[in-house]
Amino acid sequence: MAEGTFQLELVSPARLLLSRAVEMAVIPSAEGEMGVLPGHAPMIVALRGGVIRVRENGQETERLFVAGGFAEVTPTRCTVLADEATPVATLSRSAAEERLREAEAALAELPADSPPERREAAMARLLSARAMLESAEAA
Incomplete structure (x- = not known):
């Protein structure tokens, strides 16, 4: 090295x-x-x-x-x-948009009494999908 x-x-x-x-x-x-x-x-x-x-x-x-x-x-x-x-360079904008839609739906469908760790995991998935879309758009 x-x-x-x-x-x-x-x-x-x-x-x-x-x-x-x-x-x-x-x-x-x-x-x-x-x-x-x-x-x-x-x-x-x-x-x-x-x-x-x-x-x-x-x-x-x-x-x-x-x-x-x-x-x-x-x-x-x-x-x-x-x-x-x-x-x-290989990220697909359409795949990133689909992932974002799925993450938004999953978060919206969580019951109000869901455990905090489930809400945090759903939010992390949503934020990751947003970052993927931003990266795909910038590529």
């Missing part, structure tokens, strides 16, 4: 999407966008729906939509365990 880089691995349930040395990655943590550089403090963070941006050789080389998951960061590695991951 070259100096000034760290190992980035992006794993979805279907497959390993990316595994290589990069200069920087920006990940959509639950608290907001988070830049990861070599030597980063160790941590584990929850991810929200959004785009992972990868920088190599001083330029953005990759953009991948993740629907949520977790990331483990160490000084030499960032491992992203994504619920779902798709290159932004």
Whole structure:
């Protein structure tokens, strides 16, 4: 691994999407966008729906939509365990719109006395669908 880089691995349930040395990655943590550089403090963070941006050789080389998951960061590695991951260039606006409609309907259909964790999960699904649509429109 070259100096000034760290190992980035992006794993979805279907497959390993990316595994290589990069200069920087920006990940959509639950608290907001988070830049990861070599030597980063160790941590584990929850991810929200959004785009992972990868920088190599001083330029953005990759953009991948993740629907949520977790990331483990160490000084030499960032491992992203994504619920779902798709290159932004391959996102379909119509599929994102359908996912958003389904998420809105699922949230609207929840009974008022639903447990808070069910409402939170439905809201997270809705926010992820919105992020997917925004990413598809920007591609």
